[in-house]
Amino acid sequence: MAKSRTQAPSKHGRRGYRQENPYLRRLLIILSLLFTILMLVLPLVIVIYQAFGTGWDRFWAAVTNTFTLKALYLTILTGSFAVIFNTLFGLTAAWALTRYSFRGQGILITLIDLPFAISPIIAGLIFILTYGRLGWAKPILDEFNLKIVFATPGLVLATIFVTLPFVARELIPVLTARGTDEEQAAVLMGAGFFRVFFKVTLPHIRWALIYSVILCTARAMGEFGAVSVVSGHLRGKTNTLPLHIEILYNEHHYNEAFAVSAILVVTSIVILTARSVVEYLSRREGDDVR
Amino acid sequence: MKKTKRILPGFGLTMGVTMSYLSFIVLIPMISLVIQTGEAGWSGIITAITDQRIWSSYKVSFGCSFLAALINTIFGTMLAWVLVRYRFLGRRLIDGLIELPFAIPTAVAGISLTFLTTDKGWIGRPLAELGIRIAYTKVGIIVALTFITLPFVVRSIQPILEELSPDFEEAGRTLGAGSARIFFKIILPELKPALLTGFSLAFARGLGEYGSVIFIAGNKPFQTEIAPLMIVTRLEEFHYEQATAVALVMLLASFIIMFVVNRVQLRAASYVGG
Numbered sequence: 128m129a130k131s132r133t134q135a136p137s138k139h140g141r142r143g144y145r146q147e148n149p150y151l152r153r154l155l156i157i158l159s160l161l162f163t164i165l166m167l168v169l170p171l172v173i174v175i176y177q178a179f180g181t182g183w184d185r186f187w188a189a190v191t192n193t194f195t196l197k198a199l200y201l202t203i204l205t206g207s208f209a210v211i212f213n214t215l216f217g218l219t220a221a222w223a224l225t226r227y228s229f230r231g232q233g234i235l236i237t238l239i240d241l242p243f244a245i246s247p248i249i250a251g252l253i254f255i256l257t258y259g260r261l262g263w264a265k266p267i268l269d270e271f272n273l274k275i276v277f278a279t280p281g282l283v284l285a286t287i288f289v290t291l292p293f294v295a296r297e298l299i300p301v302l303t304a305r306g307t308d309e310e311q312a313a314v315l316m317g318a319g320f321f322r323v324f325f326k327v328t329l330p331h332i333r334w335a336l337i338y339s340v341i342l343c344t345a346r347a348m349g350e351f352g353a354v355s356v357v358s359g360h361l362r363g364k365t366n367t368l369p370l371h372i373e374i375l376y377n378e379h380h381y382n383e384a385f386a387v388s389a390i391l392v393v394t395s396i397v398i399l400t401a402r403s404v405v406e407y408l409s410r411r412e413g414d415d416v417r
Numbered sequence: 418m419k420k421t422k423r424i425l426p427g428f429g430l431t432m433g434v435t436m437s438y439l440s441f442i443v444l445i446p447m448i449s450l451v452i453q454t455g456e457a458g459w460s461g462i463i464t465a466i467t468d469q470r471i472w473s474s475y476k477v478s479f480g481c482s483f484l485a486a487l488i489n490t491i492f493g494t495m496l497a498w499v500l501v502r503y504r505f506l507g508r509r510l511i512d513g514l515i516e517l518p519f520a521i522p523t524a525v526a527g528i529s530l531t532f533l534t535t536d537k538g539w540i541g542r543p544l545a546e547l548g549i550r551i552a553y554t555k556v557g558i559i560v561a562l563t564f565i566t567l568p569f570v571v572r573s574i575q576p577i578l579e580e581l582s583p584d585f586e587e588a589g590r591t592l593g594a595g596s597a598r599i600f601f602k603i604i605l606p607e608l609k610p611a612l613l614t615g616f617s618l619a620f621a622r623g624l625g626e627y628g629s630v631i632f633i634a635g636n637k638p639f640q641t642e643i644a645p646l647m648i649v650t651r652l653e654e655f656h657y658e659q660a661t662a663v664a665l666v667m668l669l670a671s672f673i674i675m676f677v678v679n680r681v682q683l684r685a686a687s688y689v690g691g
Contacts, residue, residue, distance in 0.1 A: 246625025349522025351628030
């Protein structure tokens with residue numbers, strides 16, 4: 128759900144809608160435009176306005192501040208880990224769940240869906256309960272001198288958790304719909320697992336894979352709640368960009384907060400555009416992402 | 418697929434990776450909730466849940482999420498309708514913008530909505546003169562949640578509207594039904610499963626939302642504190658058992674909502690499947 132559907136023409140064209148009241152039609156369009164401008168456009172405009180409101184120099188100073196750059200680095204680091212691991216997981220899980228039938232498939236799918244169903248705060252909470260100061264796994268970590276909570280590994284784990292379903296969830300329906308005939312033929316002709324996977328399966332799910340990786344990146348980059356709980360808010364150490372924005376805002380450095388926000392807003396718009404392009408390309412190839 | 422069982426290679430490898438990854442990331446940490454609950458005991462959990470301040474936070478969370486989901490059900494239906502049925506300048510742009518709340522970080526949404534709606538903000542100032550306040554009240558929470566959950570209803574309904582054949586509407590019109598009657602008697606019943614799904618997803622997401630709300634809510638105890646914030650507050654005070662108790666109630670609510678969504682989707686699918 129909540130999937131994009133940019134495709135314009137309705138299947139049935141405009142036939143049969145002409146007798147509709149033109150005033151009602153105009154009213155609905157105007158209301159929709161108003162709602163969109165108020166709810167979606169204005170929040171974007173104010174970010175840009177506040178970020179550049181006091182001049183380019185102040186914007187640039189906020190963006191190139193040491194703590195901002197550290198937060199940017201940490202955001203890229205946690206995001207990359209989350210996207211890479213969840214992509215590899217998504218591919219294997221989708222293969223395992225659609226290429227074989229076994230007992231407990233439903234339970235596995237529920238476990239994959241779980242991170243979407245629960246609050247990011249609860250995601251953070253369970254990592255604190257496990258690896259935190261009073262967590263039951265803490266003695267094991269101490270044994271190996273590992274630190275997870277209030278450190279980078281915790282941020283990575285929390286981000287992986289909240290973005291876990293994206294790739295698997297997108298690929299499972301695509302692989303189910305394709306069936307296994309081609310893969311079986313390849314196996315009968317003597318191809319091994321990796322050869323079947325890379326030569327037969329992967330080319331077909333290419334667009335769905337790229338699409339899901341894009342969505343996963345967007346979420347990983349912006350995650351706030353889960354990361355906030357496990358981070359401990361150590362500036363310069365465990366602050367990702369969204370957390371850095373919170374600190375700046377709470378310290379009343381509004382222009383700086385919006386300057387850093389502008390980086391994320393521009394990235395989101397790039398991501399949204401990339402998503403639309405992928406949708407368009409996949410449709411042109413007749414390999415609809417949905 | 419059942420007949421092809423284990424013909425394809427790689428079962429051990431892919432299942433092994435899937436199971437270990439899920440255990441490490443999801444299952445083992447989730448078990449900590451159970452352990453913590455055991456330590457606190459049921460009486461501890463009940464005491465924590467019935468705490469006045471926590472109880473008020475549930476009321477805020479459930480009430481505001483419900484209203485935000487309701488607002489989105491109404492405006493989402495309108496937006497989906499306009500996007501599918503009408504052609505006008507800027508339609509594609511709006512269609513692309515719908516997904517914005519999913520792409521934009523919640524903290525950014527939070528601070529920009531707050532800035533717009535305070536007494537000095539672009540929207541807040543004219544409203545303040547009328548005596549209406551948005552930021553730092555429950556209305557602010559509803560605004561933030563409406564923003565965050567806006568795509569759910571639109572995207573649930575849009576594909577259904579696109580597939581809907583105009584023949585029935587035409588038949589209704591020929592038989593003399595007015596626009597309102599056609600909408601409520603012919604179109605709305607078709608949309609019902611999708612509407613319910615979109616509403617539930619928005620409601621569930623709203624319950625768990627944190628990043629955007631904490632900025633605009635003002636977080637006044639007993640008034641504008643949401644349940645996820647109570648988890649964070651209790652954690653910071655090292656009251657782990659209370660944090661767990663709040664989380665358990667939230668989890669229960671999410672599971673009930675997800676269960677409803679699955680039932681609705683199964684029923685809708687069985688209609689389509691005949």
